[in-house]
Amino acid sequence: MGYTPHVLVVGGGPLGTGLARDFAIRGLEVTLVDPGPLAAPRTGRMGGLLASGAQFAREDPDYAQRCLAENRTLFEIAGHCVEDTGGLVVGDNLDGLQTACEDCSIAAQHLSAEAATEREPGLDPAVDGALAVPDAAIDPFLLTVAAARDAREYGADIRPRTEVTDIVVENGAVETVVVEQTPFPVDADGRDATGDADGDATDDADGDDTGGEPPDDGADGADPGAGGESGEDGDEPVRSDGGKSVPGTVGGGTDPTEDLGGSLEPTVDRLDVDYVVNAAGDNAPAVAGLADCSVPVSQGQETVTVAAGRPVETAVTRPAAPGEAPDTAVPVGQHTLLATEHRSGSDAAGVPSGPDTGHIPSPLAVDNVADSLSGLVAGTGRTQRALRLPRAEFDPGRGRDFAVLDHDRQDCWGLLTVLGGTVTTHRWVAERVCDRVCGEFGIQRACQTDELQLPGGEDVPDLAQAVGTFGLAESVYEHSKRRLGSQTSAVLHTDGENPVVCSCQSVTRSEVAAALDDETNADADLGGVRVRTSATTGRSQGGRCGHQVATQLHPAYDGEVVENACTALLDERWQGQRPVAGPQQTEMARTYRLHAGVMNRGHDHEMGHTDIAGYDDGSHDPADRPTCCPRVGWEP
Amino acid sequence: MNGRADATPSPSGEDSLGDPSETVTPSDTPDVLVVGGGLAGCFAALSAAREHPAAAAVELLVTAADRFDRHPGTIDVLGYPGRSTDDDSTAATEHRQPVETPFDAIDALPEDHPYRRLGRDRLRTALALFDDELDYSGERSEHNALVPTHTGRVRPTARYPDWMAAGLASRDEPMGLVGFEQAPALDAAFVADRLGERLPYEVTAVTVEFPGRVTESPAGPVLARALDGDEAPSGDVGTPDFDVVEEEPPSSLTPDEEQGPAREPLVERVRSELALEGRVGFPAVLGETAYQTVRDHIESALYAEVFEIPVGPPSVPGRRLERRLHAALADAGVAVTSGALEGFEADDGRIDRVSLSGRDRAVESVVLATGGLSGPGLVADRAGVHEPVFDCHVDHPDDRLAWTEPTLLADHAFGRFGVSVDDELRPLDATGRPEYENLRAAGRIVGGFDYDAEQSADGVALVTGGAAGRWSSP
Structure with missing residues (x-):
């Protein structure tokens, strides 16, 4: 056996998991770490747009064509994450854009205002025509999880809730990486700590002495370094036996870890890795900083609001100024994602994140989304939550294109930072980076991520006709099927009852169980359940269903773990609602009333005999005691 | 007076309530209009009607059909008087034992709390009326009971x-x-x-x-x-x-x-x-x-x-409580209608006429019992927090992020949002004067205190509803 390099991927977004998948399929040893559950909203553009490239055809034809190619690839390999909504581009000079699209082989049809409104009644009446293009919607959460699961099936070690705490560099090369895994969601503070790490990260980005160095985007010219020889030389990817092909059907329940509720200290691990790919998004400068390296970045700021339901059925976009992301309104599943971008310094709405805000935008920025998108869509629906997506890009900016920085130039061989790219092009970016890293080790293996389907994306016959709806209401089945793709039958087929635990999103108990069983999820991480199932993302944002989702951890986990997991889940949901005006504030008040009032979750009483003796036990009302209990002589 | 006739389940075990034939036709000129069909509204209407059974025409306008879907069916009077103000308040609050006897704990509340403002006698009176009208238990003990959630x-x-x-x-x-x-x-x-x-x-x-x-x-x-x-x-x-x-x-x-x-x-x-x-x-x-x-x-x-x-929402026990209340209201001759208050006319600081879903009529006095931010009594939009029916003044911070704390189980400012009232429960404007001479507030719309944290929402609903209803009755 030859030497197999061990690559550490830092970051569990679409790009990080895409990298891990690519490396694993090429046969490298891969570990992926992310401080949160996978697909935490810090990596990549989460606006849900699977771009056709039309928006960029005029100013960046190369990028536009790449988008189109990747758009088609993702339809092929990740069908269950993609919805063919079609797209409408609105804005000025649509004729010019149409010509540019034709030059890029992007099908674009110019619709009159009437025809556009007929196609998409949710368009703002003021819209003066639109370009119909093959845009689509993509569920970035499902995509990320599918990539992680596939990577694991090819042997990658996926470690959510794991943070890089040190990168030891010796003799100008990465020697060891220290990672810490938090075993359980301990409490709200533990969750906050994760968020703070990002806030701090941006501060570390400046004040370096190599800031002027242009980032290296090429795959050539790097030192071959301590490359090993290629390992197995077969090109056939090998799926390891360790992975579960279908969650929920193999392996039974969650590991009943023995020291449940006992050891809540982080587990520290020292990884002897050969190469580190830093795809941590806006956290990338902090990760590089652990190796005393710097990443010159400029911070973009994108605000995404999540509206209930589908005020539009089509992905509606409006190209923005060069280098900026377009304004978008994209229906993804049972929500519509509305996004605008704000460059740093360009708008007061991009307030700096304080300790309390973390990844939530200011109320002003949230209101600004609605203002920016008026004129694009008639109504933005009922806003449920808002996300602030800090978007780190190399400085000087390279637009939406990706860029890599090889820290070998900073006397640290074996560390590469990747920034930029979009969810549409993430697979292609991963391919380029993997090519380059493999090149460092003299490995030449073709990328196959554009051919191999992701778990859930395989073509399977529609089982609805064959087996009905698995005893579920039709709408519950339909929503489940959309998320589960080819695994619908395996997950929904249960022996006993399979009740809905999240009513708004139609998530059943077996789907939650499958998410908990997923080996790419951290133990007892309900955030991971959320990104896999969409549970707790509906109207009440977990207020009504969070405890029902949490008790699915019981009895594998003890009550304390369940309570803490529930609190962490609901606090995460709570944060995203805070800057939103309108009916969501009423929902928040109802959630508070239910949990603080009716459930009394704000108080925890342990009471002995004497403690409860001071309270009414009903015995003042002897008449109220039924007389129907002649227990003597009763036999069960 | 006999308020129990229909409130008690019939011998067949069926709650014979909600029968349209039993509803009372609204009078053309209700002396008392209660807006809001939650516990406070129902109780205000009941109290107004019982105060002068013959003299007053009382109408209850139910503005939201689902008020009781979030109610667990118990009557919580006071579980935790005030928050501890220690720095370590979370831990201190979490393990503080609930009060054993609510009446003994009232003195620990601030002076402008509804219990202090209205006094324990009025609370006793309200509870007595509730006990008389509804078939509940616990009235023979001054002590709180503990129920499992x-x-x-x-x-x-x-x-x-x-x-x-x-x-x-x-x-x-x-x-x-x-x-x-x-x-x-x-x-x-x-x-x-x-x-x-x-x-x-x-x-x-x-x-x-x-x-x-x-x-x-x-x-x-x-x-x-x-x-x-x-x-x-x-x-x-x-x-x-x-x-x-x-x-x-x-x-x-x-x-x-x-x-x-x-x-x-x-x-x-x-x-x-x-x-x-x-x-x-x-x-x-x-x-x-x-x-x-x-x-x-x-x-x-x-x-x-x-x-x-109790589980929910929707809470089946809440609906049972609602049925019992509506039976008592029917027995008391209160007209219950559904709809929105679409407009009103005021003159010389008094509300004279109201428009109710197409009906336009004169009123002697009005009780506002539409609930708090949990709905539908307060509305939060981009401009701020409003009381949408009479546009009463609601004090709140301009910064939306100051309405809530970063975690769910915390001391949120929004828990205290509502109208400020005088000693007669009249909502006050920004200058501290009554908005209208004949408008009173009851229940969660009365701001200043977090009734969920206190576990006092129902007692407050009863004492404010009872007082507002009686004071509104001519």
């Missing part, structure tokens, strides 16, 4: 309905819990674990399948209706076509046998699973109207006292 905590309450009486956590006796597979709102094993760890007696649990097929979610109202009518639910699923597949259809997918009864199969399933217990708790879905009959049936079949633990 569906997430395994205990909650202090002053009045509880008969179907919760056997389930008091403060009764030092083991209990068994029954959960339904189809109703994940109450995970019996989890709740039993949590209660068992915190209470000095054993709590056991079984989970059974509710008879029939349940596909609705939340399942509570469906199960309740099934027990009311003693008919197993049939669910709502597409019909499988088994010819398409070669394999045997899974057992869970075989077509239903005849839709049978619900009650007896249920008790049989419970009896075969449950160890001998003196008292047995169920999720509170044991009937929405015939709950008395259902509980009697289960009690005699299990040879145990049966109680229910």
Whole structure:
């Protein structure tokens, strides 16, 4: 056996998991770490747009064509994450854009205002025509999880809730990486700590002495370094036996870890890795900083609001100024994602994140989304939550294109930072980076991520006709099927009852169980359940269903773990609602009333005999005691 | 006065309420208009009508149909007076024992709290009227009772309905819990674990399948209706076509046998699973109207006292409470209507006329009892927090992020949002003067205090509703 390099991927977004998948399929040893559950909203553009490239055809034809190619690839390999909504581009000079699209082989049809409104009644009446293009919607959460699961099936070690705490560099090369895994969601503070790490990260980005160095985007010219020889030389990817092909059907329940509720200290691990790919998004400068390296970045700021339901059925976009992301309104599943971008310094709405805000935008920025998108869509629906997506890009900016920085130039061989790219092009970016890293080790293996389907994306016959709806209401089945793709039958087929635990999103108990069983999820991480199932993302944002989702951890986990997991889940949901005006504030008040009032979750009483003796036990009302209990002589 | 005639379940066990023929036709000139159909509104209307039964025409305008869907059916008077102001307030608050006797704890509240402002005598009067009109328990004890919650905590309450009486956590006796597979709102094993760890007696649990097929979610109202009518639910699923597949259809997918009864199969399933217990708790879905009959049936079949633990929303116990209140309102001659208050005319600081869903009429006095931010009494939009009916002044910070704290179970500013009132419960404008001379506020719309943190919302609803109603009655 030859030497197999061990690559550490830092970051569990679409790009990080895409990298891990690519490396694993090429046969490298891969570990992926992310401080949160996978697909935490810090990596990549989460606006849900699977771009056709039309928006960029005029100013960046190369990028536009790449988008189109990747758009088609993702339809092929990740069908269950993609919805063919079609797209409408609105804005000025649509004729010019149409010509540019034709030059890029992007099908674009110019619709009159009437025809556009007929196609998409949710368009703002003021819209003066639109370009119909093959845009689509993509569920970035499902995509990320599918990539992680596939990577694991090819042997990658996926470690959510794991943070890089040190990168030891010796003799100008990465020697060891220290990672810490938090075993359980301990409490709200533990969750906050994760968020703070990002806030701090941006501060570390400046004040370096190599800031002027242009980032290296090429795959050539790097030192071959301590490359090993290629390992197995077969090109056939090998799926390891360790992975579960279908969650929920193999392996039974969650590991009943023995020291449940006992050891809540982080587990520290020292990884002897050969190469580190830093795809941590806006956290990338902090990760590089652990190796005393710097990443010159400029911070973009994108605000995404999540509206209930589908005020539009089509992905509606409006190209923005060069280098900026377009304004978008994209229906993804049972929500519509509305996004605008704000460059740093360009708008007061991009307030700096304080300790309390973390990844939530200011109320002003949230209101600004609605203002920016008026004129694009008639109504933005009922806003449920808002996300602030800090978007780190190399400085000087390279637009939406990706860029890599090889820290070998900073006397640290074996560390590469990747920034930029979009969810549409993430697979292609991963391919380029993997090519380059493999090149460092003299490995030449073709990328196959554009051919191999992701778990859930395989073509399977529609089982609805064959087996009905698995005893579920039709709408519950339909929503489940959309998320589960080819695994619908395996997950929904249960022996006993399979009740809905999240009513708004139609998530059943077996789907939650499958998410908990997923080996790419951290133990007892309900955030991971959320990104896999969409549970707790509906109207009440977990207020009504969070405890029902949490008790699915019981009895594998003890009550304390369940309570803490529930609190962490609901606090995460709570944060995203805070800057939103309108009916969501009423929902928040109802959630508070239910949990603080009716459930009394704000108080925890342990009471002995004497403690409860001071309270009414009903015995003042002897008449109220039924007389129907002649227990003597009763036999069960 | 006889307020019990219709409030008490009839001998058949059916709550004979909600019968349209019993509703009272609204008078053309209601002397008292109560806006808002929650506990405070119902009680304000009841108090106004009982104050001068002959003289006053009272109308209750229900502006939101689902107010009681979030109500657990108990009457909480005071569980935790005030928050501790220590730096370490979270830990201190979390483990503070609930007050044993609410009346003894009132003095610990700030002077402008509704209890202090209106005084304990008015609170006693309000509770006495409630006890007289509604068939609840707990009135013979000055002490709070502790009731179990569906997430395994205990909650202090002053009045509880008969179907919760056997389930008091403060009764030092083991209990068994029954959960339904189809109703994940109450995970019996989890709740039993949590209660068992915190209470000095054993709590056991079984989970059974509710008879029939349940596909609705939340399942509570469906199960309740099934027990009311003693008919197993049939669910709502597409019909499988088994010819398409070669394999045997899974057992869970075989077509239903005849839709049978619900009650007896249920008790049989419970009896075969449950160890001998003196008292047995169920999720509170044991009937929405015939709950008395259902509980009697289960009690005699299990040879145990049966109680229910509220779940929801939608809360079946809340709907039961609403039915009892509406029966009392009908008995008192209050006209109950649904709709919105679309406009009003005011002159010289008094509200003279109101427009109600197309009807335009004169009023002598108005009680505003539309609830707080949890709906629909306050509205939060980009401009701020508003009281949408009479546009009463609502004090609140401009910064939206100051309305809430970063975590759910915290001391949120929005918990205290509402109108400021004078000693006669009249909402005050920004300068501290009454908005209208004949407008009074009751319930959660009265701001300044977090009634959820205090576990005092129902007592406040009763004392403010009672006072506002009586003062409004000519």
